[in-house]
Amino acid sequence: MSRSINLAVIPGDGIGPEVVTEGLKVLDAALDGTDVKVDTTTYDLGARRWHDTGETLPDSTLVELREHDAIVLGAVGDPGVPSGVLERGLLLRLRFELDHYVNLRPSRLFPGVSSPLSEPGEVDFVVVREGTEGPYVGNGGALRVDTPHEVANEVSVNTAFGVERVVRDAFARAQARPRRKLTYVHKHNVLVHAGHLWRRTVERVAQEYPDVAVDYLHVDAATIFLVTDPARFDVIVTDNLFGDIITDLAAAITGGIGLAASGNVNPDRSAPSMFEPVHGSAPDIAGQGVADPTATAVSVALLLDHLGLPERSERVLEAVGADLGARGSAPRSTSEVGDALAARVTP
Amino acid sequence: MSRSINLAVIPGDGIGPEVVTEGLKVLDAALDGTDVKVDTTTYDLGARRWHDTGETLPDSTLVELREHDAIVLGAVGDPGVPSGVLERGLLLRLRFELDHYVNLRPSRLFPGVSSPLSEPGEVDFVVVREGTEGPYVGNGGALRVDTPHEVANEVSVNTAFGVERVVRDAFARAQARPRRKLTYVHKHNVLVHAGHLWRRTVERVAQEYPDVAVDYLHVDAATIFLVTDPARFDVIVTDNLFGDIITDLAAAITGGIGLAASGNVNPDRSAPSMFEPVHGSAPDIAGQGVADPTATAVSVALLLDHLGLPERSERVLEAVGADLGARGSAPRSTSEVGDALAARVTP
Ligand SMILES: CC(C)[C@H](C(=O)O)[C@@H](O)C(=O)O
Numbered sequence: 001m002s003r004s005i006n007l008a009v010i011p012g013d014g015i016g017p018e019v020v021t022e023g024l025k026v027l028d029a030a031l032d033g034t035d036v037k038v039d040t041t042t043y044d045l046g047a048r049r050w051h052d053t054g055e056t057l058p059d060s061t062l063v064e065l066r067e068h069d070a071i072v073l074g075a076v077g078d079p080g081v082p083s084g085v086l087e088r089g090l091l092l093r094l095r096f097e098l099d100h101y102v103n104l105r106p107s108r109l110f111p112g113v114s115s116p117l118s119e120p121g122e123v124d125f126v127v128v129r130e131g132t133e134g135p136y137v138g139n140g141g142a143l144r145v146d147t148p149h150e151v152a153n154e155v156s157v158n159t160a161f162g163v164e165r166v167v168r169d170a171f172a173r174a175q176a177r178p179r180r181k182l183t184y185v186h187k188h189n190v191l192v193h194a195g196h197l198w199r200r201t202v203e204r205v206a207q208e209y210p211d212v213a214v215d216y217l218h219v220d221a222a223t224i225f226l227v228t229d230p231a232r233f234d235v236i237v238t239d240n241l242f243g244d245i246i247t248d249l250a251a252a253i254t255g256g257i258g259l260a261a262s263g264n265v266n267p268d269r270s271a272p273s274m275f276e277p278v279h280g281s282a283p284d285i286a287g288q289g290v291a292d293p294t295a296t297a298v299s300v301a302l303l304l305d306h307l308g309l310p311e312r313s314e315r316v317l318e319a320v321g322a323d324l325g326a327r328g329s330a331p332r333s334t335s336e337v338g339d340a341l342a343a344r345v346t347p
Numbered sequence: 348m349s350r351s352i353n354l355a356v357i358p359g360d361g362i363g364p365e366v367v368t369e370g371l372k373v374l375d376a377a378l379d380g381t382d383v384k385v386d387t388t389t390y391d392l393g394a395r396r397w398h399d400t401g402e403t404l405p406d407s408t409l410v411e412l413r414e415h416d417a418i419v420l421g422a423v424g425d426p427g428v429p430s431g432v433l434e435r436g437l438l439l440r441l442r443f444e445l446d447h448y449v450n451l452r453p454s455r456l457f458p459g460v461s462s463p464l465s466e467p468g469e470v471d472f473v474v475v476r477e478g479t480e481g482p483y484v485g486n487g488g489a490l491r492v493d494t495p496h497e498v499a500n501e502v503s504v505n506t507a508f509g510v511e512r513v514v515r516d517a518f519a520r521a522q523a524r525p526r527r528k529l530t531y532v533h534k535h536n537v538l539v540h541a542g543h544l545w546r547r548t549v550e551r552v553a554q555e556y557p558d559v560a561v562d563y564l565h566v567d568a569a570t571i572f573l574v575t576d577p578a579r580f581d582v583i584v585t586d587n588l589f590g591d592i593i594t595d596l597a598a599a600i601t602g603g604i605g606l607a608a609s610g611n612v613n614p615d616r617s618a619p620s621m622f623e624p625v626h627g628s629a630p631d632i633a634g635q636g637v638a639d640p641t642a643t644a645v646s647v648a649l650l651l652d653h654l655g656l657p658e659r660s661e662r663v664l665e666a667v668g669a670d671l672g673a674r675g676s677a678p679r680s681t682s683e684v685g686d687a688l689a690a691r692v693t694p
């Protein structure tokens with residue numbers, strides 16, 4: 001009996017296609033010796049598509065994407081696309097339409113990787129960022145635009161349903177980790193309505209997880225601890241915007257955004273989850289074969305775990321750790337790194 | 348002819364009164380030899396007042412505060428006050444009522460001060476945080492509270508009037524500094540309405556300041572640069588919430604929140620500006636005489652500058668720099684630090 005993974009691939013723009021090629025190489029290597037086959041279908045979405053056709057995400061493509069088991073995305077965007085067009089029209093539309101309510105962002109300082117912190121300690125935490133609510137809902141508007149009387153509003157929408165499901169996910173993840181610590185991050189002293197919904201929800205769900213230690217930080221204080229004592233964190237759960245901000249900071253202290261992976265996860269599996277490196281399309285280095293595919297490889301590890309192959313996922317992470325630890329000063333090409341990772345992954 | 352500064356003092360709770368005493372000592376020393384006298388009136392506001400009377404900021408007190416030339420605040424709050432009560436009812440109410448639209452937060456890594464960054468470089472920038480708009484307006488609400496159908500919204504309100512005035516202030520500050528660089532920070536790829544108002548405003552005002560170099564960072568990227576290359580920043584202008592977050596991070600990389608000062612400034616002088624250390628009331632160390640009054644001294648420097656005494660302001664900053672550079676490992680009491688600063692300030 002063999003299983004087949006129906007994978008949608010969105011290589012995107014800039015370095016996106018380059019890193020995705022290596023990510024798929026690593027995925028193949030990780031599945032070597034299993035009965036799992038991967039069928040990929042490539043979708044042409046992103047800046048090039050938009051320049052050519054004006055389309056960001058046609059409805060028919062969304063229907064097709066839904067039929068897959070998962071999605072791998074490289075990176076989209078180039079400086080010629082106005083700000084917001086691909087973000088709202090493609091990336092966020094996918095997260096919202098496919099109900100990616102758990103935006104999963106692990107931060108681990110692998111041995112041998114340098115951090116801007118002088119004493120980072122052992123950093124190994126995961127941020128569970130809410131993905132379908134908060135200030136990201138697109139519920140804003142403006143009037144008298146471009147006049148001295150313009151008013152521009154943005155609404156953060158938060159629901160008991162939406163907060164509870166992501167908080168539950170975070171508690172379950174915390175319980176499955178050795179340290180069993182959950183930190184929730186918000187700003188409930190100022191954003192009192194949204195913040196108190198988060199607070200009440202965490203406090204209620206916490207009663208079902210007496211073995212998980214819970215603490216709270218205001219988002220501003222969280223940025224302080226991320227640079228003074230990142231080792232204190234295990235699982236962090238937070239709102240969509242706060243999660244966006246603190247995960248970039250978390251990436252910076254663990255070797256940079258070039259190593260940061262993410263999973264846009266639909267834990268209910270009512271639609272495919274999507275895995276992508278956090279870095280962008282980096283037009284300045286595109287086409288030169290110098291982009292680091294490591295973040296894509298780690299995203300592939302998240303994909304494997306989501307597909308029920310935790311042992312293969314772990315193997316990819318071990319390969320990444322070994323490769324990072326063995327890096328010398330000589331630069332390697334994108335495909336050299338991909339080959340090295342694939343070789344370490346192959347059983 | 349002698350001038351008199353009519354100063355309202357809100358010592359507050361915890362270490363607030365302790366650091367304010369030293370701050371006023373430094374202020375007196377800085378004015379020594381000038382014709383400027385300080386008259387202080389102390390206002391009892393904060394957690395203790397709230398516990399005793401249920402009041403946060405009575406209207407009559409607000410009327411009195413308005414009559415002053417400036418306000419110095421220590422810190423308010425204790426763990427017995429529910430989250431949001433003093434923040435919204437006192438601190439934010441003061442900022443909104445007194446139209447403190449420039450929330451000024453300098454970040455300087457003084458020689459001899461240790462940073463969690465291994466290579467911080469020369470850090471000396473100022474964040475101009477908008478103080479009267481954005482997600483802080485208190486324009487939120489919730490329905491079906493504490494049921495599975497709760498919806499909690501928070502509205503970020505941004506106006507052409509409000510954005511333009513703070514952006515103008517930031518450009519003027521950037522132009523007066525040697526490097527003449529302004530970085531504006533937002534998230535205009537997601538918060539498109541508010542973000543594009545900010546963007547258009549910065550681009551328009553920039554035309555009047557051709558000698559100021561302008562760049563833009565998404566708030567998530569700004570947190571990265573704050574730890575990888577803080578020396579790149581000169582003046583940062585940003586929204587109320589983003590400013591809250593990045594100034595705590597900025598404080599962390601320049602020696603901690605114990606050194607961070609702030610001015611809640613009304614540049615139009617239609618109401619008094621307020622100067623306060625960013626640290627809180629720190630109940631755990633209150634009453635022991637061990638709190639560091641340095642952030643309050645730097646806040647006093649901001650006050651002196653605001654009152655048209657830039658040379659005295661500079662003298663306080665020099666005293667702070669000298670004191671920090673000369674610190675040994677022996678702990679000093681709050682008043683010892685205050686005395687040392689006052690002695691260095693006195694001409
Ligand atoms: C590109 C942008 C829409 C996105 C976000 O803000 O979520 C990015 O910053 C991220 O973190 O994935």
Ligand SMILES: CC(C)[C@H](C(=O)O)[C@@H](O)C(=O)O
Pocket residue numbers: 189190220434435438439591625
């Ligand atoms: C106490 C709180 C209301 C305040 C804020 O969020 O502005 C504080 O964090 C600050 O930065 O002054």
